Amino acid sequence: MYNLFIKLFDRNHEEILAEIYTFTSNVFTYTKTLNGIGNMQFSVPFTYLEENKIEIISGQCCELYEIVDNKEVLLWYGNVSNPCPGGVDINVTCLGYLNLFMNRKFTDMAWNDKDETWKETFYNKKYGQLISYLIDRINAISFTGITIGNIEEGTLTTDRVINWSDDLKEKIDEFIEDSGYYFNIDKDRKFNFYSTYGTVKDYYEINDYNIVGEYDATIDQTQIYNRILGRVVYKDEDDVIQILQTVQEDEESINQYGLKEYVYTNSEIRLLSTLQEQCKDFLEMYKRPLTSFTLEVKIDDIFNIYDIEPGDYINFNSNKYQYNGLIRVMEYEVDKINEKVKITIGNSIFREKALEIYRYK
Structure with missing residues (x-):
């Protein structure tokens, strides 16, 4: 914790407003996710902010650094989303920059x-x-x-x-x-x-010995599809019905798991090549069992999470789940207080939907 600090910028990332070096030791985590937003959570004592005349406001840009060998190493970046008072501290939630695309509409449409x-x-x-x-x-x-x-x-x-x-x-x-x-x-x-993403880092390994706590594992063979039947029907600008059809299949998967067909359609497709490519991509994703492991691993030289990004491939060797080979990193949450990481690996990730909220005047 003592090597961490946050640089706080204005919302345009043009001016550095402050550097924060003191944090409450109850929580300090950050999350990175493949094709997603990510987040960071930390707490700062009110007295520290008052003494240093620091104001944390929604929309400010922030960057998390750690001092390693007298050098600043960037760990996470994004925007302040929700600074919320909590007793003698202010609890801060930050979101990755993707949040800047939320709630933006195409109001200039003709x-x-x-x-x-x-x-x-x-x-x-x-x-x-x-x-x-x-x-x-x-x-x-x-x-x-x-x-x-x-x-x-x-x-x-x-x-x-x-x-x-x-x-x-x-x-x-x-x-x-x-x-x-x-x-x-x-x-x-x-x-x-x-179009492709991720690096093979097979020198990093998760196994039954460096895992802290219990697994949360899903290996599901009920959601396998190995023959994709793509069909689209639409009317063109001249009101003529157009039909697009394609079949994509994987013989190896069919032989191993039996024939499992899926009807794929997308009402916005107008090109056969697009339908073919989308069906191929769908087949590639679904021809194998759904696999997802979420587990906690201690951070050390053997498993250096700071050198791993979502989308990378690492080794996962587990006798318990009879898995031995490369597996993809989908998401991870780093706990800087306890120096451990909660990591999701596999070919799938489960994301919770936002709570349904009722507001009243």
């Missing part, structure tokens, strides 16, 4: 007389190209703070309808899920897009 609504249709667009355009368009309405960085396009193209009331983050999530591609937002607040 009226569409044919459909009697505000919407636009985009044809034969690559996913990275389309997402970049939508981000730039939202920024032109009101700057989010995020600009376009590295775009590593794949070959997959799509046709999409964007309504004025669509949410930018929700559309990005939708496109990433449909395409099977990846993204991150770096410390310079640049949006980066990748």
Whole structure:
């Protein structure tokens, strides 16, 4: 804890406002997740903030550093989301920069007389190209703070309808899920897009001996699909019915688990090549059993979480679950007080939906 400090910036990340070196020792965690927001939670004594004239406000940019060998090592970055008083402390929740795309709508859409609504249709667009355009368009309405960085396009193209009331983050999530591609937002607040992602780091290993506590494991063979039947029916601009069909299958999976078929459709697809690629990606995700392990591991030289990012591949060797080989890191939460990490590995991640809230005047 004594080697940690936070740099606090204004919401435009132009001016450093303060550095925080004193924290309450009840909680200090941060989370990184594949294709997600991530978060950080910490507490600071009110007296420390008052004495140093530090004000923590929602929207400020923040960066977590650790001093290692007299050097500043960046561990996490994002925005202050919710500073909340809690007794003699202020409890702070921060979110990754992806939160800046939340609740941003396409309010500049022109009226569409044919459909009697505000919407636009985009044809034969690559996913990275389309997402970049939508981000730039939202920024032109009101700057989010995020600009376009590295775009590593794949070959997959799509046709999409964007309504004025669509949410930018929700559309990005939708496109990433449909395409099977990846993204991150770096410390310079640049949006980066990748068709492939992650590095093999087989020199790091989780095994039955360096795990702290119990497993939370899911190995589910009931959600295997090894023949994907893709079909789309739509009317083109001339009101002519168009039909797209494809079948994608994996013989090895069929031989091992039996034939398991799935009907895949997407009402926004207008190209056969797009349907084929999406069915191939779906097959790749579902031809094997759903696998997810969530466990706690002590942080040390043998398992250095600070050198691992979500999307990387590490070794997982467990006699208990008869697993021996590379496995993908999906998400992890670092507990800086106890120097341990809660990590989810496998090919799936379970994310809780937000609570349903009722507000009254």
